[in-house]
Amino acid sequence: MKLQPPPDAIPQTALYPMFRGERVIEFVEKEVPEPEAEQLLIRCQANALCASDFGQYYNGSNITPGHEAAGVVVAAGPDTRIIVGTSGVVFLMDFCGQCRHCHMGITNICLNKRADYGFSHDGGYGPYALINENVFFPTGDDISPAEATLLLDVMGTGGHANRRAQHAHPNISSVLVTGSGPIGLGVLAMAKLLLGEDMPVLITDMVPYRLKLAERLGGLPINVEASDLVDGLKHHGFDAVDVAIDTSGATVARRASMDVLARRGVQVCVGHGGELLLNVSPDLIGGERTVMGSEYFTYQELPESLKLLREHRDYLNQIITHRYPVQEIGEAYNKFVARSTGKVIVEQ
Numbered sequence: 001m002k003l004q005p006p007p008d009a010i011p012q013t014a015l016y017p018m019f020r021g022e023r024v025i026e027f028v029e030k031e032v033p034e035p036e037a038e039q040l041l042i043r044c045q046a047n048a049l050c051a052s053d054f055g056q057y058y059n060g061s062n063i064t065p066g067h068e069a070a071g072v073v074v075a076a077g078p079d080t081r082i083i084v085g086t087s088g089v090v091f092l093m094d095f096c097g098q099c100r101h102c103h104m105g106i107t108n109i110c111l112n113k114r115a116d117y118g119f120s121h122d123g124g125y126g127p128y129a130l131i132n133e134n135v136f137f138p139t140g141d142d143i144s145p146a147e148a149t150l151l152l153d154v155m156g157t158g159g160h161a162n163r164r165a166q167h168a169h170p171n172i173s174s175v176l177v178t179g180s181g182p183i184g185l186g187v188l189a190m191a192k193l194l195l196g197e198d199m200p201v202l203i204t205d206m207v208p209y210r211l212k213l214a215e216r217l218g219g220l221p222i223n224v225e226a227s228d229l230v231d232g233l234k235h236h237g238f239d240a241v242d243v244a245i246d247t248s249g250a251t252v253a254r255r256a257s258m259d260v261l262a263r264r265g266v267q268v269c270v271g272h273g274g275e276l277l278l279n280v281s282p283d284l285i286g287g288e289r290t291v292m293g294s295e296y297f298t299y300q301e302l303p304e305s306l307k308l309l310r311e312h313r314d315y316l317n318q319i320i321t322h323r324y325p326v327q328e329i330g331e332a333y334n335k336f337v338a339r340s341t342g343k344v345i346v347e348q
């Protein structure tokens with residue numbers, strides 16, 4: 001039997017980063033909350049930076065952000081099952097477990113969602129986060145907190161987008177990913193892990209650093225600043241693709257993807273924002289193409305991601321390119337917004 005070391009004493013107050021807007025982040029003393037029934041207090045150890053934080057980074061927030069958190073349970077309220085000392089990650093969306101969608105396993109589209117940790121309630125950039133137990137996913141101590149964060153937006157969101165495409169296309173032979181930011185790299189990696197390592201995955205961006213990283217992960221890079229998408233595909237020997245997954249949120253990228261989508265092809269929208277301009281007869285009806293959205297991922301996808309992370313650890317760890325202590329979160333953001341990064345992690 002492995003004995004757990006006693007948990008660190010939990011202080012009454014601690015320093016939490018607060019996003020003041022216009023890229024200003026200050027550390028402020030706040031009370032450390034106590035877990036009530038069905039709640040856990042997490043000592044946050046790592047949180048990955050995400051473009052979804054940019055609203056809070058530029059406009060400010062009343063809570064401490066961070067929605068890609070890994071840490072350890074340091075206190076558990078009444079009626080909980082998870083024991084103090086358990087390591088794991090926090091699923092962003094506090095699903096109710098009772099609604100029609102939760103009963104169907106669609107926990108990412110819960111009809112009575114109670115919280116978005118890191119957006120509506122304190123998230124993982126602070127030293128402690130109070131969560132409802134149902135969103136905690138234990139990982140085991142063999143996975144470090146930094147790599148555990150890969151289970152969330154990188155593998156989770158990336159895997160879900162591929163699974164959405166598989167629902168609509170039973171025989172995928174090529175994938176295009178538009179945008180090589182951290183989510184795009186996650187979609188690429190999960191396409192390789194879920195659809196087969198020989199699956200051709202074409203991937204676009206304008207940032208050379210990100211395209212190099214995509215190539216290291218097995219992608220076929222296309223620099224859409226240097227050539228248009230059609231020529232970029234041709235360069236790799238393709239005229240069309242079965243699946244296009246957009247992580248850029250750019251209207252122009254989605255339209256260009258539509259123009260190279262094979263008949264019966266599927267476009268999956270993951271990146272928020274912008275529009276998708278369609279000519280219904282030629283784009284949808286004529287070729288029986290499908291357009292769908294993909295939102296985060298379901299809690300139920302986490303066990304398979306954990307298994308894949310254990311099996312492909314070195315491959316997936318390449319997506320993490322920068323790490324900072326949380327005290328240097330401002331520096332971490334400066335680096336991340338300059339775009340020559342994969343995933344950037346802050347640790348504490």
Ligand SMILES: [Zn+2]
Nearest residue numbers: 050052068153
């Ligand atoms: Zn994120």
Ligand SMILES: [Zn+2]
Nearest residue numbers: 096099102110
């Ligand atoms: Zn629900």
